[in-house]
Amino acid sequence: MTFKDLIGHQHGDDAVTSINRYNRSISKIVKTSNHLTFLLRCRDNNLVPRGFQLSSPVPRSPAINKILHNASTRIVKHQIQHLRRHKSHLHKDIETSRSHLQDTLESDLYHKTQSLAEKTKQHLHEKVKTTHITKFTQLQRPSTSNIPEADNNNTNLKTVINLSSKPLTPSQTSLLAKGLKYVPVAAKINTDAFITSIESGLQQLAPNGNVDYLRHQIIDTIKQAPKPRPNLTHQERQAITELKKDDSITITEADKGKAAVIMDTPEFLQLVNNSLSDTTTYLSIKKDPTARLERQHKKTLKDLHEKREINDIIFNQGKLFNVCFRRFAQCPNEATFLISMLAWFLFRFSTSVTQSKFEFALRPQG
Template identity: 25%
Template sequence: MNLFGDLRTTYGQETVKKVRDLESLGKKIARHRNHLVFTLRCKDLHITPRSLQLKCPINTTKARNIVEKARQQLVRERIRVINNKLDSYKEEKSRTENELFTRLPQDSDIAKHVTDHVTKKSESEFCKTKCRHARKLDRLQQHYVPIQRRNTPDNVELGGEQLKKWVINLSKHKLTKPQESILAKGLNFAPSPSKLPYEDYIIATELACRKLNNNNEATVLRSEMAGALRSSKPPKSNIKKDRQSMSSKMKNQCLFFQLTKVKLVSLWMFMNMRRNYLMLNDKRTYETLPSDPTQRYKRELVAILSILKKDGKINRSQYDLLFPTAENIPRIYGTPKIHKPGNKVRPIVDYTGTIAYQTSRALADILSPLVGGTDHHVQNSKHLAEGLAEVMIEEEEIFNSHDVVSLFTNTPIEQSLQVIKSRLENDTTLKERTLLSVDEVLELLQFVLTTTYFLFRGTIV
């Protein structure tokens, strides 16, 4: 059967052009789908496609890092562009199909032949470009070496002295080699599951079906998911030793593990409780509260929020967001300072779910542009390391660092508020971020600082 000859004779040249357009769009979608998968795999493997590779003009570590970051950003931008093109091609294909099949009789042989022809051409183009991109990826993996590999667990040498640098054992329990090897992989390592979480997949499928307006589509989705679950098998174990015996040994020894900076620390539960108790027993920093002040602080916060809503400074949705529905008491825990003698505990207070948690987040958004306006501001440890790498210490100079003990509880609230007030009064963009005046921001901030101060310092008995 001469498809295009019959179409031209019966329905005219314009119909033939629509079929050609539909065929071309199907091929473009097939090519871009493979192109997207290829780029995503390059991103996961930290490989830059040849068309996006940049030459580093300066032979320094900092310059190579800049070029590598630029390469990674280019790969992410290409993924975004491909996704946008795919969406536009799919929309154009849908419009072309509607225009074409309005010209052809419904449920006719000619319409079926057109659909089969377009599908066949798309599948042929998809297989051809899939093989081409697979060969490209193989060549890149063989020849391309990124300038700076990420420090993933797979790149970590897990033998000898290097293993001791990653896993710090402060407990009396002697870790076995398999236990040390698994712990050294870090908290980003996920052991392969021994069985598939069928219930999670079913719940996710049902949630997706509720969002579908078409019951037929929901039925098809359920049936496809049921078929996939029936044919699926758990992945091979990525832990060589018996995980059950290993986990039972750890539980029997009453161990738990903490991440400190980039190291995993094994501790006795009793040892950690004792250290936290000794830390809270420091009367210069902490004090015992006779009762829980949460309800009193909650009433004060609600009164402030009610006035702001009445004055039109916050709307109803903002009021509902800031209203303290949760009343959790801040919980303190500690991580050991393994780089210091005696392994003292670094106190960390979990403020999530407390009465002023949402208010603190809103104030952080208002005050965040004020941070980092000086030459001495340090963003994070990486920023500090990059700055120190450029510092040369002369023979008559020494490098000195100061350790701050109980930084937050020793910060003077009134002086801090005066500094923030001065910065807010000179901030010309404050009105773009909030309707609150400087005094109203300071009132909320003083409440948060005061309540947080007492909740952090107080030990409720």
């Protein structure tokens, strides 16, 4: 016969129900006390448990993250108040059940009931306490990327290829892994340059002398703007300065894969000279043919326009070739960009001329 069967046999089912209610209240107050302690520690350390972290229906930003964190913190504080009230009510229920059992049971049965309840309480307390300590320890750990460090190193090895004799620091490798077209955020907003660039627009917006008022309004707005958030670490910014000052290496982009390739400068120049010395690919010229090509282009364009084989729009578009020719002769460093522009203009121009000639052929004669 179990202890509850003995109680039921001597004092009836009501006494057993009272004991079960008393044990449930003990379990609830143990869980509530530990949960309250856990939330108080989270509040004091400015941590938000995962169950209280709110999600955003829109893309995250620093402002949205701050709003969500403040709202989650307020929910934690509200839950702390609720648990304190609930704990107070449980204490009253326990005292009521304890008084009822003391009046109902004999002294030895009552003390045995209290002894069993205390053992159960201690066992449950240690179990719940361990669970909450584990949860709190996990919250204190800094959030890390889902990609292991080894995978990050492998990624850097794929995007940064060092063929030079000089080893790169981890900061330099991390910087170059972002890509050669990566744009660092400026440390501060250049107010003077901004005002200078919109000065002509201000004259048009306020021709009657209200330019100073608009200028001051814009300056105040810029000064109140938040400081740009840096997208490079301090070590990576130092790596930019170090790489710019180092003339012994040359950094270029791979033909395929967009990887950053680091080579010794003498070796890089030797490769360039070897490529240019290939007479089957490159031809050495004695005179710059830019002026001659520009004259031929103008003459051909004018003849097509006079014969009405191209309209005014195509004629004006064709004139942009001359700009690219002159720019290419003056700034050879922009060869890649200018060649791309010439290819784009050539494609658009040839398509327009073909369409114009097709429409001319279908036009009824006579």
